[in-house]
Amino acid sequence: MDKFNDELHEIVLSEDGSFTAYSKEYDEHYHSTKDGATKESLLKHVHPAFKIKENQKEINILDICYGLGFNTLATLYYHKKHSLTSKLNIYSPELDATLISSLKDFSYPKEFDEFKHIIIELCEHGIYRDADFHIEIFIGDAREYVREFKNKFDIVYQDAFSPSSNPMLWTLQYFEDIKNAMKKDGVLTTYSIALAIRLALYKNDFNLYLNNEDGIRASTVASRIKLEEFALVDMQHKISCNPDAKPLMD
Numbered sequence: 001m002d003k004f005n006d007e008l009h010e011i012v013l014s015e016d017g018s019f020t021a022y023s024k025e026y027d028e029h030y031h032s033t034k035d036g037a038t039k040e041s042l043l044k045h046v047h048p049a050f051k052i053k054e055n056q057k058e059i060n061i062l063d064i065c066y067g068l069g070f071n072t073l074a075t076l077y078y079h080k081k082h083s084l085t086s087k088l089n090i091y092s093p094e095l096d097a098t099l100i101s102s103l104k105d106f107s108y109p110k111e112f113d114e115f116k117h118i119i120i121e122l123c124e125h126g127i128y129r130d131a132d133f134h135i136e137i138f139i140g141d142a143r144e145y146v147r148e149f150k151n152k153f154d155i156v157y158q159d160a161f162s163p164s165s166n167p168m169l170w171t172l173q174y175f176e177d178i179k180n181a182m183k184k185d186g187v188l189t190t191y192s193i194a195l196a197i198r199l200a201l202y203k204n205d206f207n208l209y210l211n212n213e214d215g216i217r218a219s220t221v222a223s224r225i226k227l228e229e230f231a232l233v234d235m236q237h238k239i240s241c242n243p244d245a246k247p248l249m250d
């Protein structure tokens, strides 16, 4: 833990008993401290995405951005817990190389205990492979990274810092690149329910859905094909009630 408490980060206990971090650089926590780090990853990202995708033989996932790695690790946890047979390929960009190399000292929740060897491999080499999982961390800018992929991803976890502190990962143009990197039937999950963010997705032909799980704040699921599993957000109605609302732009 000592190594992790550096000049840019502080360890913080979140509501579900798992630790997250506070970034002094972005003045923001890595997870909602109220919802809890583990709960947030599982209920806002992994559960809604796998509700749609769990029966696929091979699943390509873009995890924006790796941070402490909760979304990637919660995905592995879900896969093991539900004895899924799908092969998972997870690709995750992250700007902060120092953060990645310090994660072997992070106090992860007990749910991730069995992945200790994976955490160590990822923080030492940025890559892990076995029969079920292929995981790659890319050290660099997510904006450049996502442009390398076309028609690749089944799932995107959109989990950047908030639009106010990290706007470049929430713009209309960014989501156009994300759309191009996704398969037509891919699904995107995000904690943001802000109209400006939903507009940026909507203007890129995504349908917007509300993800409402018990005991956690609502979040958004986006897909270019129609989904039956979630309640559709009526964007035309929202736009007519907020005619001045605009998506963020580059």
Ligand SMILES: C[S@@+](CC[C@H](N)C(=O)[O-])C[C@H]1O[C@@H](n2cnc3c(N)ncnc32)[C@H](O)[C@@H]1O
Residues within 6 Å of the ligand: 029, 030, 031, 041, 064, 065, 066, 067, 068, 069, 070, 071, 072, 093, 094, 095, 096, 099, 140, 141, 142, 143, 159, 160, 161, 166, 169
């Ligand atoms: C909210 S945290 C991600 C939380 C992460 N999903 C987790 O479970 O811990 C946002 C992360 O984005 C990284 N970041 C910010 N701008 C970036 C960019 N342009 N490209 C790649 N990573 C970026 C930050 O360093 C930070 O680690």
